[in-house]
Amino acid sequence: MKRIYTEAEWKSLRFGLFQENKSLGFVPTMGALHQGHLDLVAESLSQTDYTLVSIFVNPTQFNSHEDFQNYPNTLEADLALLDSKGVDAVFLPSTDTLYPKPPQLSIDFGHLSRVLEGKFRPGHFNGVGLVVAKLFHIIQPTVAFFGQKDLQQVAVIRRLVFDFSFDLDLVVVPTRREIDGLAMSSRNLRLDPQERTIAPLLYSGMQEVKQHLLSGMSWKEVKANFLKQLAAQKQLSIEYLELVHPETFEIYETFSPLGPCSICLAAYVSKIRLIDNLPIIE
Ligand code: AMP
Numbered sequence: 001m002k003r004i005y006t007e008a009e010w011k012s013l014r015f016g017l018f019q020e021n022k023s024l025g026f027v028p029t030m031g032a033l034h035q036g037h038l039d040l041v042a043e044s045l046s047q048t049d050y051t052l053v054s055i056f057v058n059p060t061q062f063n064s065h066e067d068f069q070n071y072p073n074t075l076e077a078d079l080a081l082l083d084s085k086g087v088d089a090v091f092l093p094s095t096d097t098l099y100p101k102p103p104q105l106s107i108d109f110g111h112l113s114r115v116l117e118g119k120f121r122p123g124h125f126n127g128v129g130l131v132v133a134k135l136f137h138i139i140q141p142t143v144a145f146f147g148q149k150d151l152q153q154v155a156v157i158r159r160l161v162f163d164f165s166f167d168l169d170l171v172v173v174p175t176r177r178e179i180d181g182l183a184m185s186s187r188n189l190r191l192d193p194q195e196r197t198i199a200p201l202l203y204s205g206m207q208e209v210k211q212h213l214l215s216g217m218s219w220k221e222v223k224a225n226f227l228k229q230l231a232a233q234k235q236l237s238i239e240y241l242e243l244v245h246p247e248t249f250e251i252y253e254t255f256s257p258l259g260p261c262s263i264c265l266a267a268y269v270s271k272i273r274l275i276d277n278l279p280i281i282e
Helices: 007-019 035-047 065-069 075-085 124-139 148-163 186-190 193-198 201-214 219-231
Strands: 002-004 024-029 050-055 089-091 143-147 169-173 236-244 261-269 272-281
Touching: 002 007, 007 089, 007 124, 024 035, 024 124, 035 050, 035 075, 035 143, 035 169, 050 075, 050 124, 089 124, 124 148, 143 148, 148 169, 148 261, 148 272, 186 272, 201 219, 201 261, 201 272, 219 236
Parallel strands: 002 089, 024 050, 024 143, 050 089, 143 169
Antiparallel strands: 236 261, 261 272
16 A cells, blocks of 8 residues: 655656546545444445545644544554555645645635534534645545535535536445444544443434434424433533435424435534434435
């Protein structure tokens, strides 16, 4: 597996792939890899000729300095894992490589920047948009792989690709969960054993919500029940729970089985912020 640190190193390799007419799969990550990331990697390996994974903890998408500072770093284990899976190359840019100067441009995704993650993490999608646009320009993938776990991020990237006319396909990979239903996340590493036992309540709660909606209960009632039930857990606090259109993120006040909708939530388990979502109607 090739380790690439600079744009120049990658450009010559990319040119070779281009000349051989090879497809290039790209999996952007922030490291601390788990099976969810590896699912994206497996998709890329099966769908494309050459797979490049990037590992870069992007400072511009963190709205909390503490969260950025505490983001787990397991680089050597990550590289060994990727190598063992047959990944062709890994891109490991430094912050100076990607941001020789602080970016002046900011990207406003309209409604997507103002609701749910956009609302509670101001500036987050601007940072995501900037780094992903930079990476797309540098890497020039034919296919890019993203996780459904970050549903609103997928919607943002879809807009980015459309509005900037990036010549690539997006593939969205389903959320990988632990056996007890907790969505895999690099942040789970920061949960202590007690917090780890509480975190799966988010998924079981969402499954209950789904059942109740499909059996005809009103969204207002289902939401109130969910919030009440979880309020009993001292270490758990829900930041938001919304029913949305999975692409536009229009927020629904009532449930209709006639069009696509997903529930999305963010919650703190003690100090650790987790997000998850579940499609209700696909
Ligand atoms: P991150 O390293 O958290 O920036 O995630 C890198 C990519 O992996 C993003 O496209 C995420 O949506 C995706 N991802 C993270 N966790 C999961 C998961 N549990 N299942 C599927 N994809 C995931």
